[in-house]
Amino acid sequence: MHSKSIKNMPTAMFQSRAEGRTSSPRSRDTDIRPARKSRSRSRIAIHDYCGHPFQFALSRELARRGHEVRHFYFAEDMGPKGDTRRLPDDPASFSIEPISIGRSYSKQNLIRRREADILYGALASRKIASFAPDITISGNTPLEAQASILKGVRSSGSAFLFWMQDFYSLAAAKILSRKLPVVGHAIGAYYRHLEASMLRRSDGIVLASDDFRPALKGFGVTDDAIGVIPNWGALDTLPLRPKNNAWASRHGLSDKFVFLYSGTLALKHNPDLLWALAERFQDDPAVVIAVAASGVSYDALKARHAEAPKSNLLFLPLQPMEVFPDVLGAADVLVALLENDAGPFSVPSKVLSYLCGGRPILLSAPTSNLSVRLVEQANAGLCIPAGDKQAFVAAAERLRAEPKACASFGAAGRAYAESAFDISNVADRFETMFAKAVARAA
Numbered sequence: 001m002h003s004k005s006i007k008n009m010p011t012a013m014f015q016s017r018a019e020g021r022t023s024s025p026r027s028r029d030t031d032i033r034p035a036r037k038s039r040s041r042s043r044i045a046i047h048d049y050c051g052h053p054f055q056f057a058l059s060r061e062l063a064r065r066g067h068e069v070r071h072f073y074f075a076e077d078m079g080p081k082g083d084t085r086r087l088p089d090d091p092a093s094f095s096i097e098p099i100s101i102g103r104s105y106s107k108q109n110l111i112r113r114r115e116a117d118i119l120y121g122a123l124a125s126r127k128i129a130s131f132a133p134d135i136t137i138s139g140n141t142p143l144e145a146q147a148s149i150l151k152g153v154r155s156s157g158s159a160f161l162f163w164m165q166d167f168y169s170l171a172a173a174k175i176l177s178r179k180l181p182v183v184g185h186a187i188g189a190y191y192r193h194l195e196a197s198m199l200r201r202s203d204g205i206v207l208a209s210d211d212f213r214p215a216l217k218g219f220g221v222t223d224d225a226i227g228v229i230p231n232w233g234a235l236d237t238l239p240l241r242p243k244n245n246a247w248a249s250r251h252g253l254s255d256k257f258v259f260l261y262s263g264t265l266a267l268k269h270n271p272d273l274l275w276a277l278a279e280r281f282q283d284d285p286a287v288v289i290a291v292a293a294s295g296v297s298y299d300a301l302k303a304r305h306a307e308a309p310k311s312n313l314l315f316l317p318l319q320p321m322e323v324f325p326d327v328l329g330a331a332d333v334l335v336a337l338l339e340n341d342a343g344p345f346s347v348p349s350k351v352l353s354y355l356c357g358g359r360p361i362l363l364s365a366p367t368s369n370l371s372v373r374l375v376e377q378a379n380a381g382l383c384i385p386a387g388d389k390q391a392f393v394a395a396a397e398r399l400r401a402e403p404k405a406c407a408s409f410g411a412a413g414r415a416y417a418e419s420a421f422d423i424s425n426v427a428d429r430f431e432t433m434f435a436k437a438v439a440r441a442a
Contacts, residue, residue, distance in 0.1 A: 045133035053234035056082030063094035075100040121145030125152030139163025159441035169195040204437035233352035241329030248330035260331035265298035292316040328357030338365035360409035380413030
């Protein structure tokens with residue numbers, strides 16, 4: 001049972017102000033529907049460990065509706081970030097608090113990574129609880145850190161929503177079983193138990209994909225706690241940009257045909273496919289494979305390049321959000337990768353940003369993954385089953401040779417984004433989930 005601040009809180013305070021609004025096509029993919037109008041104010045903590053752009057868009061929209069919103073994220077995470085600055089049009093009720101562990105963070109050493117995750121969880125728990133939120137939603141977070149956050153905010157009287165972007169325990173079990181054959185299964189079982197326990201104790205669970213639902217039943221989670229709200233691209237911050245823009249000129253890309261990979265390049269992304277593109281087009285001086293990324297597979301690809309340089313491979317660090325529209329504009333083809341291990345339990349946010357970019361998408365991913373369905377539904381590019389290098393290169397050759405097809409795919413992706421990524425409709429559905437979570441907490 002939670003504190004009186006939760007018990008006495010009217011659930012209407014989270015209900016939407018969008019009565020009568022026509023929902024976008026995206027809302028038909030979810031069981032969350034807009035609620036009634038309300039001007040009630042609440043205090044909401046949004047914790048996104050990674051600091052991705054679309055979560056910042058949600059925080060800003062909720063603050064514009066009158067809620068007091070504080071957005072927390074991990075300062076040392078090296079992945080792509082939203083706009084972490086206060087913007088001139090941000091409401092006074094919106095604030096941003098990065099959480100720092102005071103040292104660099106690496107995912108390569110599993111023991112040091114776990115130590116950092118536990119430290120981060122303790123810090124994040126205290127900082128979020130000190131904000132005294134009425135409701136906390138937390139996602140993209142290592143499980144031991146998430147457990148600390150859940151415990152801390154519950155003790156402060158906050159309802160807790162688990163925002164499920166990935167199945168951490170299932171992914172960890174697969175990776176650990178490969179890396180540590182003897183003890184990996186036991187460690188994986190521990191993480192499955194930890195994740196299941198947290199999901200059962202949460203006041204609500206927001207799933208990025210309905211594909212997660214069957215596995216949740218196996219964890220003993222009841223359907224009444226679950227809502228499906230698919231991820232979206234931060235459309236308002238990603239205007240269409242021309243090919244010949246300042247960023248492209250600065251990096252010598254304005255007159256090149258550019259295959260661009262942007263974002264995290266980690267264990268679940270196969271860098272061999274980017275290398276295969278470089279090999280295939282090494283005799284075409286007009287083609288560049290640009291990789292603006294970070295992560296262990298990015299480091300591995302750079303090391304391979306150092307040993308056997310490819311003149312058409314361009315390595316760049318992750319680019320800040322303020323130039324990201326130009327980064328997407330500089331591309332002729334946007335490349336996304338996802339290994340078979342990810343299966344249906346990972347939803348790469350880069351694909352959602354790519355849909356906003358107005359360029360064709362070349363996607364290598366498991367056929368069961370939501371990203372494949374999105375690209376195919378939008379007719380925004382070509383999807384190749386993960387692991388099929390020959391088909392991936394053939395699809396790249398087709399896009400290189402067919403500018404009209406590229407233009408059609410890019411326009412279709414942008415049109416889909418404009419119809420589906422309406423932040424107002426997204427916020428409606430989150431407010432409905434907040435109301436349900438408060439009612440369950442009471």
